[in-house]
Amino acid sequence: MKEIGNGNVLLDVEGHRADVILNRPEKRNAMNESLLRDLRTALEKVDAADDVRVMTLQGKGSVFCAGMDLEMMRKLGRDDSETLDVGLDDITHFIDEMDVVSVASIKRGAIAGAFELVLPVDFRIISRDAKYGVIEVTLGVFPSGGATQRLPRLVGLSKAKEIVLSGDYIDPLDAKEIGLVHEIVDDPDETDERAMAYADDLAENAPLGMKSARELLNSALEMPLDEGLAFESAMGERLTETNDYTEGFTARIEGRDPEFEGK
Structure with a gap:
């Protein structure tokens, strides 16, 4: 397993599967500027690897990702001159364009920016207890990392409006019913393992x-x-x-x- 850049992302390649792991467990893997840069680098390495057919996206520690780093977002809001070298939209667009199939392991939580991060991922495996949803309208903004565009394409316009404008969490069972997630894991500590097994099965295809x-x-x-x-x-x-x-x-x-x- 290799540390990427400043160590905020780990990359492990096993056979035809690459595991990209967010690595800020002390901050519940909240995405700051350094993590976003490392994540972009990791994704570029995966996409350039000839032998990799499937990628998993995971989070180190007990939670997949708590979304964008709140201190960073508050700073960006105060100073119009502050910009990100690599933004969430850069990451999600890159995932859209990758050649490999992707599987996200949504362990215990993927809210706000983390919810948007996994929208372009092909398959989403979620733990039964996960906090999952876009809550931006409760924070004075709206989900501008792709949810207003990708979510209607995944679940339809009416359901997308309900999810985005309410700011409520989505129960994983309801998310599966509308096709937003593909599988639910009862034990959150087994979510990563299930995502990797799911990816390995996909990697056997042409x-x-x-x-x-x-x-x-x-x-x-x-x-x-x-x-x-x-x-x-x-x-x-x-x-x-x-x-x-x-x-x-x-x-x-x-x-x-x-x-x-x-x-």
């Missing part, structure tokens, strides 16, 4: 197929149906020329597990 499907799915609501279908057809045809395509069907015919190489 990396080129997952990358292409993720790109198409993420763009599905941004283009007309006929344009999307044409894009899908063209990308599917390109994959028929890859080694993984041949390996997948050969392995199925021969009754064995495929050995995908991403080529």
Whole structure:
């Protein structure tokens, strides 16, 4: 396991899985400027790694992330000249554009900025006791890290308004019912382990197929149906020329597990 930058983020690579771990447990992994810079660096390393197919996003200690660092946010509010070199929107946009599939481990809490941090992540595993939601309207602002745009695409406009404008926490069971999270873990101390196992299962799939499907799915609501279908057809045809395509069907015919190489 490696410390990234100033040590506010840890990076561990095991097989085809990379674990990106927020590392300010004494502050419940609240995101300050240093952590955001380290997180961006870690994500760049993951995206550039040829062997990595799936990434988990975790928090060191008892809580995934308490959101943005409150002292930092208060300072930014007092001084208009204060800006962040790397903001939350930079991080979430980068996750959107990554080639790897991602899984978030929401252990005990992901509120405000932390809620927005995991919205572009492909799969969200949450502990049953987690505090989860965007509470910014109770703090004199609104969630400007992507929630007003990504949340309606995930749960629909009406439900997104309820979540954002109420400022209430979302019960994990309700979050699963509306498709906002994918799995609930009863024991919060097992959330990270479950997220890693979930990621390992995904890593067994063909990396080129997952990358292409993720790109198409993420763009599905941004283009007309006929344009999307044409894009899908063209990308599917390109994959028929890859080694993984041949390996997948050969392995199925021969009754064995495929050995995908991403080529």
